[in-house]
Amino acid sequence: xxxxxxxxxxxxxxxxxxxxxxxxxxxxxxxxxxxxxxxxxxxxxxxxxxxxxxxxxxxxxxxxxxxxxxxxxxxxxxxxxxxxxxxxxxxxxxxxxxxxxxxxxxxxxxxxxxxxxxxxxxxxxxxxxxxxxxxxxxxxxxxxxxxxxxxxxxxxxxxxxxxxxxxxxxxxxxxxxxxxxxxxxxxxxxxxxxxxxxxxxxxxxxxxxxxxxxxxxxxxxxxxxxxxxxxxxxxxxxxxxxxxxxxxxxxxxxxxxxxxxxxxxxxxxxxxxxxxxxxxxxxxxxxxxxxxxxxxxxxxxxxxxxxxxxxxxxxxxxxxxxxxxxxxxxxxxxxxxxxxxxxxxxxxxxxxxxxxxxxxxxx
Ligand code: GDP
Numbered sequence: 001x002x003x004x005x006x007x008x009x010x011x012x013x014x015x016x017x018x019x020x021x022x023x024x025x026x027x028x029x030x031x032x033x034x035x036x037x038x039x040x041x042x043x044x045x046x047x048x049x050x051x052x053x054x055x056x057x058x059x060x061x062x063x064x065x066x067x068x069x070x071x072x073x074x075x076x077x078x079x080x081x082x083x084x085x086x087x088x089x090x091x092x093x094x095x096x097x098x099x100x101x102x103x104x105x106x107x108x109x110x111x112x113x114x115x116x117x118x119x120x121x122x123x124x125x126x127x128x129x130x131x132x133x134x135x136x137x138x139x140x141x142x143x144x145x146x147x148x149x150x151x152x153x154x155x156x157x158x159x160x161x162x163x164x165x166x167x168x169x170x171x172x173x174x175x176x177x178x179x180x181x182x183x184x185x186x187x188x189x190x191x192x193x194x195x196x197x198x199x200x201x202x203x204x205x206x207x208x209x210x211x212x213x214x215x216x217x218x219x220x221x222x223x224x225x226x227x228x229x230x231x232x233x234x235x236x237x238x239x240x241x242x243x244x245x246x247x248x249x250x251x252x253x254x255x256x257x258x259x260x261x262x263x264x265x266x267x268x269x270x271x272x273x274x275x276x277x278x279x280x281x282x283x284x285x286x287x288x289x290x291x292x293x294x295x296x297x298x299x300x301x302x303x304x305x306x307x308x309x310x311x312x313x314x315x316x317x318x319x320x321x322x323x324x325x326x327x328x329x330x331x332x333x334x335x336x337x338x339x340x341x342x343x344x345x346x347x348x349x350x351x352x353x354x355x356x357x358x359x360x361x362x363x
Contacts, residue, residue, distance in 0.1 A: 001043065001067060001068070001069045001294075002068055002069065002098050002099075002277050002279060002294065003041075003068075003069040003070070003071055003096065003097040003098050003099075004068065004069070004070050004071070004097060004098070004099050004100070004101050004202075004273045004276075004277075005070075005071045005073045005093065005094050005096075005097030005099070005100050005101065006018055006070060006071065006072050006073060006101045006103060007073050007076055007094060007100055007101070007102055007103070007127065008076065008102055008103035008104065008105075008123070008127065009076060009077065009105075009114055009115070009123050009126065009127065010074075010076075010077065010114050011105070011111055011112055011113060011114060012103045012104060012105035012123070012206060013103055013105060013107075013206040013238035013239070014072055014073075014074065014103050015072060015074070016238035016239060016241075016242065017103060017204070017206070017236065017238040017241065017269075018040070018042065018070060018072035019242060020238060020241035020242040020244075020245050020266055021042055021044050021070050021241075021245075021266060021269075021270075022042040022044075023242050023245040023246060040071055040072040040073070040074070041069060041070070041071050041072075042069070042070050043067045043068070043069050043070075044067060044068055044069075044070060044266075044270055045065035045066075045067055045270075046065055046066050046067060046068055046270055046271070046274055046281070046292070046294075047065070047263070047267045047270060047271065048065060048066070048281060048292055050281075050283070050292075050324055050354065051063060051065055051283065051290055051291075051292050053328060054283055054285045054290045054324070054327065054328075054356065055285070055290035057327070057328065057331065057332045058285045058286060058287060058290060058332055058333065059287060060285060060286065060287060060288065060289050060290035061287065061288055061289065062288065062289040062290070062291075063289070063290050063291075064289055064290070064291040064292070065291075065292050066281055066291075066292040066293050066294045067294075068270055068273055068274060068277075068294075070101070070273075071093065071096075071097055073090060073093045073094055073097075074090075075089065075090040076090050076127060076130060077114065078114075078115075078126055078130070079130070080130045080134075081130045081131070081133035081134040081137065082133075091134050091196065094131070094196055094199075095194055095196065097199065098199065098200075098277055099199055099200045099201070099202065099273060099276050099277050100199050100200070100201045100202070101202050101204055101269070101273060102124065102127060102201055102202065102203050102204065103204045103206055103238075104120035104123055104124055104203055104204065104205055104206065104222055105118055105120060105123065105206055106118070106120050106205045106206055106207045106215075106216060106218035106219045106222065107206060107207050107208040107211075107237070107239075108208065109208065118218065119218075120205065120218050120219075120221065120222050121221055121222070121225060124203070124222070124225065128176060128197070129174075131176070131196040131197050132171050132174065132175075132176060132197050134196055135167075135171055135176075135177060135195045135196050135197050135198075136168070136171045136172065138195075139164060139167060139168055139171065139193070139195075140168070142164065142193075143161070143164050143165075143168060146160050146161055146164060147161060159186075159189065160189060162186070163182070163186050163189045163190050163193070164193075166180050166181075167180050167190075167193070167195070171197070176197035176198075177190075177193075177195040177197040177198040178197060178198050178199070178200070178201075179229075200231070200232070200276045200277070201229070201231045201232065201276075202231060202232030202233065202234065202269075202272055202273060202276050203222050203225070203226045203231055203232065203233050203234075204234050204235075204236050204269060205218070205219035205222040205223070205233070205234070205235050205236070206236055206237065206238050207219050207235055207236070207237050208237060208239075209237050209239055209240045211235075211237070212235065212236070212237040212240065212259055212260075212261065212265065213259060213260030213261055214260075215235040219235050223235075232272045232273075232275065232276045233272075234265065234268050234269050234272050235265070236265035236266070236268075236269060237265060240259070241264060241265050241266050243255075244256065244264045244265075244266070245264070245266060252264075274294075277296075278296060278297045279294050279295070279296060279297065280294070280295060280296075280297050280299075280351065280352075280353035281293065281294060281353055281354065282295065282304055282351055282353075282354070282355040282356070282357055283324070283354070283355070283356045283357070284308070284356070284357055284358075285327075285333070285356050293307050293308065294307065295307060295351055297353075298350060299350070299351050300347060300348060300349060300350055300351070301316070301318075301319040301345055301346070301347065301348075301349040301350075301351060301357075301359075302316040302347055303351075304319070304351045304355075304357065304359075305319065305357075305359040305361065308359070311361065311363060312359050312361050314361075315361035315362035315363055316347065316359065316360075316361050317360040317361055317362060318344050318345060318346055318359075318360050319344070319345045319346075319349060319355075319357050319358070319359050319360070320342055320343070320344055320345075320357065320358040320359075320360065321342070321343055321345055321349075321352075321355045321356060321357050321358075322336040322337075322341055322342050322343075322355075322356045323341070323352065323354060323355065323356075324354030324355070324356060325354070326339070326341040327356050333356075
């Protein structure tokens with residue numbers, strides 16, 4: 001599964017947010033499979049109204065949303081890259097996630113702040129600096145040996161240096177690795193460096209309960225920063241998300257309206273995480289179940305089949321697909337078929353968000 005790591009300085013609301021996410025999963029457990037995999041890892045359903053509509057048309061007995069994993073990564077403090085706090089363990093945990101949800105405290109109040117005052121931009125810089133120093137550390141070690149090999153004419157080492165050099169320059173200049181322009185051919189090499197600051201970032205501005213609809217002056221600064229960096233951004237109030245999560249149906253809707261919200265901050269956060277990872281959804285729909293599945297944008301039909309079962313990918317023959325809009329407009333699978341809107345697609349077909357698939361395969 002795809003993983004978002006929740007990071008931030010101590011006392012900014014990470015655990016509160018993580019608990020709210022797992023609370024949501026627990027509240028929906030009657031209908032949705034979920035689990036807390038480890039104390040700090042939880043799987044949550046990705047809200048998608050399309051799935052309910054598909055299930056209603058095909059009278060599916062079960063509705064199974066696709067999921068995203070969240071990891072609560074505690075232990076980041078100033079100096080973590082030099083081994084302060086949980087330093088190394090923290091960095092190892094963050095290396096394993098696909099994207100970073102960076103929680104920034106934007107609520108005032110008497111909760112102790114490790115830096116003595118509430119300043120999300122300073123906090124963001126503190127965290128980012130630790131991540132950049134960790135990247136710089138690991139790259140400088142590699143660069144020494146690679147540079148020596150490159151001098152002897154080693155072709156692979158030269159290609160490697162061509163990636164290492166601009167990344168090192170950026171990091172030394174205080175810019176994260178994700179800001180470096182990398183050519184298509186260099187991408188695999190760049191990815192293999194597995195840098196912390198190469199991961200996409202989403203800022204979660206944690207505001208006070210009464211500010212959740214509009215945000216506040218501090219969250220506004222975070223929004224501007226996110227925009228400038230091309231990062232994701234959501235306003236949440238971790239403290240009330242757990243309350244919202246525990247409610248269901250009408251009660252939840254009423255409470256959200258009272259707060260001036262259309263949907264919970266968690267739903268927005270989950271969706272933003274999904275977008276940040278550049279993920280898309282396809283569906284399998286039948287009387288037994290309607291189910292949503294996830295692939296990376298650009299995935300081909302056999303890879304999508306492989307998400308369901310590795311045998312489907314190995315023995316892939318073709319995919320039969322109906323676009324979501326056609327499925328709905330034509331009243332379901334039979335209607336779409338009759339209208340000639342079910343297409344047969346081969347191995348090279350790039351999955352489109354909303355495809356409703358049947359896979360044909362050899363066993
Ligand atoms: P972590 O160290 O980042 O995991 O922070 P916690 O989730 O443990 O939160 C630290 C403290 O801030 C706790 O006392 C929370 O109740 C409080 N807190 C977290 N989010 C909010 C919020 O949105 N509003 C307010 N008023 N307090 C919050």
